[in-house]
Amino acid sequence: MFVSLKRDEFAFREVFGEETVRKQFISDVTGIPLKDIRSVRIVSPVLRKRARKQKQGILDLALTLNDDTRIDIEVQLRSQKFWIKRNLFYLSHLYADELWAGEDYDKLKKSITISILDFKLLQGSEYHWVYTLRDQGGKELTDLLEVHIIELCKDLTEESPVNGWIRLFNAETKEELAMVKKLNRNAGIAKAVEVLEKLGIERSLSWYWVQSQKARRDRAAEDAYVRDEGQDLKLVTLVCRKLRKGKNLETIAEELEEDIAEIQLICEAAEDFSPEYDEKKVFAEVMERKRCFL
Numbered sequence: 001m002f003v004s005l006k007r008d009e010f011a012f013r014e015v016f017g018e019e020t021v022r023k024q025f026i027s028d029v030t031g032i033p034l035k036d037i038r039s040v041r042i043v044s045p046v047l048r049k050r051a052r053k054q055k056q057g058i059l060d061l062a063l064t065l066n067d068d069t070r071i072d073i074e075v076q077l078r079s080q081k082f083w084i085k086r087n088l089f090y091l092s093h094l095y096a097d098e099l100w101a102g103e104d105y106d107k108l109k110k111s112i113t114i115s116i117l118d119f120k121l122l123q124g125s126e127y128h129w130v131y132t133l134r135d136q137g138g139k140e141l142t143d144l145l146e147v148h149i150i151e152l153c154k155d156l157t158e159e160s161p162v163n164g165w166i167r168l169f170n171a172e173t174k175e176e177l178a179m180v181k182k183l184n185r186n187a188g189i190a191k192a193v194e195v196l197e198k199l200g201i202e203r204s205l206s207w208y209w210v211q212s213q214k215a216r217r218d219r220a221a222e223d224a225y226v227r228d229e230g231q232d233l234k235l236v237t238l239v240c241r242k243l244r245k246g247k248n249l250e251t252i253a254e255e256l257e258e259d260i261a262e263i264q265l266i267c268e269a270a271e272d273f274s275p276e277y278d279e280k281k282v283f284a285e286v287m288e289r290k291r292c293f294l
Contacts, residue, residue, distance in 0.1 A: 077119075117151050152166055239267065
């Protein structure tokens, strides 16, 4: 069974639950050398509200690097109105969320949002956009705020470390996933593919187990149905024999020690087949009447 990284929230969290994946992904996207990322901790994905009426932001995955840089990784499959403003809202809260009243501004740490979008947001052929605060000439004011936008639906036009991750998110079959593993040699993507393949196997086994249990229950139900039909046919045969001897409803029920309502149903069905009382025809009529009562 194939598991999609971009369409399965559980798979996304399982894959990025691996530190090897987190480190390599952040390094490939942000350009931070892998050797400088000693650890990437997962923190709460819920942004703290500073006021009762303040809008709360929920992140897909919130991370903190060993130097306290804060990172939000978000996957969006559908276009949303005011997406850029929404992203800036998250970035601003990511930046200011850890500063408590009375604390100095120097405690504010670098904040990065990485948005993986399965729709076109920006004009142009670029598919990995990086934004920081700069003046008209391109001189950087600060590197404390950084926005990365990755558009999965655009063509890959040049070789980049991000390309392998885009192919991974876009993989829709086992064959495509195997190709991603073959084309990309970095440890992060290899681990991500390993996790997705394992999830696929586990879900396949789970599916087969569910189907086997269903088949077992179906067989049991069929056996019970056949067994019940056999008992019904036997009872119809006995009743028909007694009807040929001219016995009435009450006598037949008493002699067979059966519920009189059950015997009455058979006797009424047998009336159309008097005086031969063909057991097979009577039985078919009884079954038809029972189905009508269900």
